[in-house]
Amino acid sequence: MATANGVEQVNSLQSICYKRSSLKLLDQRKLPIETAYVDILDTKDGWNAIRDMVVRGAPAIAIAAVLSLAIEVSKLGHYNTPNDAASFLTERLDYLVTSRPTAVNLSDAVTKLKELVQKVASTASEAQTVFEAYLEAAEAMLEDDIATNKAIGSFGASFLQKHQTDPKKISILTHCNTGSLATAGYGTALGVIRAVHEQGLLERAYCTETRPFNQGSRLTAFELVHDKIPATLIADSAAAALMKAGRVNAVIVGADRVAANGDTANKIGTYSLALLAMHHGIPFYVAAPLTSVDLSISSGQEIVIEERSERELLNARGGMGEQVAASGISVWNPAFDVTPATVISGIVTEKGVITKGSSDSFDIKSFVQRASQP
Numbered sequence: 195m196a197t198a199n200g201v202e203q204v205n206s207l208q209s210i211c212y213k214r215s216s217l218k219l220l221d222q223r224k225l226p227i228e229t230a231y232v233d234i235l236d237t238k239d240g241w242n243a244i245r246d247m248v249v250r251g252a253p254a255i256a257i258a259a260v261l262s263l264a265i266e267v268s269k270l271g272h273y274n275t276p277n278d279a280a281s282f283l284t285e286r287l288d289y290l291v292t293s294r295p296t297a298v299n300l301s302d303a304v305t306k307l308k309e310l311v312q313k314v315a316s317t318a319s320e321a322q323t324v325f326e327a328y329l330e331a332a333e334a335m336l337e338d339d340i341a342t343n344k345a346i347g348s349f350g351a352s353f354l355q356k357h358q359t360d361p362k363k364i365s366i367l368t369h370c371n372t373g374s375l376a377t378a379g380y381g382t383a384l385g386v387i388r389a390v391h392e393q394g395l396l397e398r399a400y401c402t403e404t405r406p407f408n409q410g411s412r413l414t415a416f417e418l419v420h421d422k423i424p425a426t427l428i429a430d431s432a433a434a435a436l437m438k439a440g441r442v443n444a445v446i447v448g449a450d451r452v453a454a455n456g457d458t459a460n461k462i463g464t465y466s467l468a469l470l471a472m473h474h475g476i477p478f479y480v481a482a483p484l485t486s487v488d489l490s491i492s493s494g495q496e497i498v499i500e501e502r503s504e505r506e507l508l509n510a511r512g513g514m515g516e517q518v519a520a521s522g523i524s525v526w527n528p529a530f531d532v533t534p535a536t537v538i539s540g541i542v543t544e545k546g547v548i549t550k551g552s553s554d555s556f557d558i559k560s561f562v563q564r565a566s567q568p
């Protein structure tokens with residue numbers, strides 16, 4: 195587990211290895227063939243690692259970004275005033291947030307850290323005090339994420355158990371990668387699968403390939419095999435047949451941004467899975483930390499969907515391998531889609547499961563308000 199100031203202990207599922215003045219990111223583009231870490235020396239390295247998918251997954255992106263600035267800070271020499279320090283940090287955070295647009299976790303972290311450094315600067319007498327406050331807050335984000343994910347896993351497993359006809363034999367389909375690799379550890383939707391398995395209730399996990407970048411076949415399959423969880427890989431296009439065959443009791447996915455009404459942006463293909471689940475009468479759940487909720491947007495229509503390079507479709511291994519499509523074809527490659535709240539059965543968070551009231555809609559704002567009360 196990565197600790198803020200302590201000794202690094204590397205395991206093959208640890209995407210972020212951090213200690214003061216050293217940040218290494220597991221190069222997820224090379225998995226499952228090779229386990230290689232990339233040194234991140236400053237925010238430019240952090241920005242590039244996020245854009246180039248060395249690190250991916252909404253929570254991991256946020257943590258890696260803010261820690262890349264922690265590394266830059268730990269190497270700074272003398273800085274003039276507390277306000278200069280706050281301006282420097284604000285400018286670097288504004289830069290980092292431009293790396294990828296859809297996941298809200300990074301902009302949520304950036305907003306919180308900007309507020310913190312402004313507040314500390316208004317009373318501090320030395321720049322170092324502002325930097326120290328930044329380092330502690332950024333490091334806390336790394337440390338808090340695993341506890342958050344374990345809570346999501348535990349709420350999700352209890353909820354699934356309660357809502358199954360045979361609570362001892364739950365088969366779950368998931369999409370993309372939402373596990374240890376996409377977070378500081380354990381994972382969100384994959385964390386729920388881990389928790390169901392730990393409780394002896396999992397019959398089988400199914401993971402999609404998740405084309406074009408293959409987060410499912412390369413990363414989720416890797417995690418499932420690593421943890422010896424009974425699991426089967428399917429082509430994205432096999433999901434309908436799998437459901438029709440009665441082999442899945444629930445679908446659970448992660449989120450990059452959840453709007454105030456529950457509309458959820460997640461990896462491209464999530465929307466199709468939700469429609470298929472509805473057709474087959476299978477519950478469809480989203481598992482995400484409250485940092486993935488964006489109450490500033492009323493619906494998913496306002497979510498900016500990242501479009502990625504055509505190379506991800508034209509070449510194998512999400513653009514990293516040999517050419518597999520006809521030269522000259524035009525390509526549309528949205529990295530995410532928005533699943534409407536109407537087809538989502540529940541949203542599993544670290545504070546409990548958000549379900550629909552009698553109005554058949556989510557009241558996420560009230561849930562968040564209740565959750566933030568001491």
Ligand code: MRU
Binds near residue numbers: 297372529
């Ligand atoms: O493009 P990616 O790999 O960053 O997309 C990741 C996803 O869509 C995940 O499902 C989401 O970020 C949740 S990760 C806990």
